Amino acid sequence: MTPTDTTTGTSTDTSTGAAASTGSDGPADPGTGTRAGTGGDASAGPGPSNGTHPSPGTAPTVGSGGESVGGVEPAGDGAARTAPALRFTGVSKRFRDGTVALVDTDLTVHPGEFVSIVGPSGCGKSTLLRLASGLDAVTDGTMDVASRNVGYVFQDATLLPWRTVRANVGLLAELEHLSRAERARRVAETISLVGLDGFERHLPHELSGGMRMRASLARSLVLDPSIFLFDEPFGALDEMTRERLNDELLRMFVLRRFAALFITHSVAEAVFLSTRVVVMSGRPGRVKADVPVPFGYPRAPELRYSPEFAALCGQVSAHLRSE
Amino acid sequence: MAASTASVPAGTTTSDAVAAPSTTRTPTGAGAGSAPVTDPGGIAPSGAPPTPGRGGSSRRRAGLVSLVVLPAAVFAVFVGIWYWVSDGVLNEQQRFMLPPPHEVVRIGFLDWTNFTSMMSALKLTCEVTFAGLAISMVLGVAVAIAMSQARWIEHSLYPWAVVVQTVPILALTPVLSFFFGFALTSRIIVSFFPIVSNTLFGLQSVDRSMHELFSLHHTNRWTRLWKLQLPAALPSMFNGFRNAAGLSVIGAIVGEFYFKQGDPGLGTNLSVFTSRLEGERLWATTLTASLLGVAVFVFFGWLARRVVGRWYQPDRG
Ligand SMILES: Nc1ncnc2c1ncn2[C@@H]1O[C@H](COP(=O)(O)OP(=O)(O)OP(=O)(O)O)[C@@H](O)[C@H]1O
């Protein structure tokens, strides 16, 4: 599985650079240009996914590691298909106080892939995301991002308490200087997408935790990011809310086709969402196992109760436990 | 409550719209407890559109009892003690120190000449207080913003802001007044520090993840200040304004008391009445001065609720 990734990674090394340069105009004006590709994916997305129906039975066919990505990815844009959206090569991170959070970490996320990371607390998962988002710099190794249009969802909703839901959802679009009309259009569309219709004028403190998280998701979705980073976004929610939001997140994933890197403490959540679950070892963190999840999209909520699902969860848990 | 509201699927959320505001009632009601001046119903309507009336009036009546009746009872006790001291403890010669309340009211407030002279003194003190406070607010917020922009500015200015606060103002006032004019100096000095420190605290209290969100989108410092830090600082800024306003009143009166110059303010009169042993007018002026302080305090509390009450719930941390 990992070898497959590595080979694809090296072969597309140059194209990554190209993608990065074209992608760089993404954040400057997310309304135009490069992200047309993503838009195309979005419309094409539901098409191929019809083929891979909820039935987990189709699993073994796409079980051949990294190739499963290609299976889910809509055929068409060949370059986007092979160039990794995000790639860590031999990345280490040492903080100024000497704490080593990551050593020699390799991880590749392809477009259209949903990769979850599980690992013991303090193993450097958040650090990995901070590196990917550019909030922190790597100490060693290289980190490539194909697009700078990156969405980041924090553990808490981090909404501005004085802004209404609508104004909060529009915040990032505002920071990226989208025109007022474009902003209004996207905000309205995204609020519907996350199911917050009718709450546009509410303030964050008038919402439940789950609704606040929806607003937080919407805020990032407005910019239609091609890479989405999630740092335990649903960790503070109860089980029922979390599962509902998982279902909806997948719906958005199928619709928008971003590459996702998702951190969680819940093995079931990781397996349910992902095309791959990466298990990290305790501090200093490194990738310990890389478990492909063979289920196609869209995934029905009932998948959680299938024996295949349980078996996979067991497999991931076993990796987690074997220190 | 979080679970029930959130787990409703997208389609049915509209039915939930009615339930959501009712959950917000609870924090609002609780909020009244921490701020005694607050009318419990005062904040609610803005945030919660379809508030059902159920139970509202009885709760309102309970609020009225605790907000009006209890302070009134304390006031009655206070007046009682006043009479007791004035009539029972002090003898005829000492009574000028604390004349009975009705005499204070009759001579101090109901005598037209006395009343108008007190009102003009009040007006003067108010002008001085608010002019000083306004300058202090502008300067204080500006200094706090400057400090929030760079560590070195904070480190070079903050100690001096502390010094300005701790310096014995009365001793300095004549000197400073020589340069800047007497009237404003003491008020600005007294009210400067609470504004600076509270505003700075507010500007720096923004969550790290909020800052990171802005950093991810390469926000420049002015946008960050305008869209994130200043709004976030408003509650503590207003807290600073309120404390500063109270101090300005005291500063104005104490300043006038010791450095009588120009037209008489409340403080000037206090000093004059003390020396003339005019107990009734002294006490009437004292009461007026404290009422001014209370009014200023209440006003800024009200203003803060107007500006940030809709989203800022102190209980919620
Ligand atoms: N700015 C920093 N300076 C020094 N050490 C840090 C810093 N940030 C994180 N660390 C350390 O790096 C290690 C990894 O931290 P990180 O937040 O990435 O863990 P995590 O896997 O996200 O944990 P959790 O699951 O609890 O969120 C921890 O030991 C932490 O103490």
Ligand SMILES: [Mg+2]
């Ligand atoms: Mg973490």
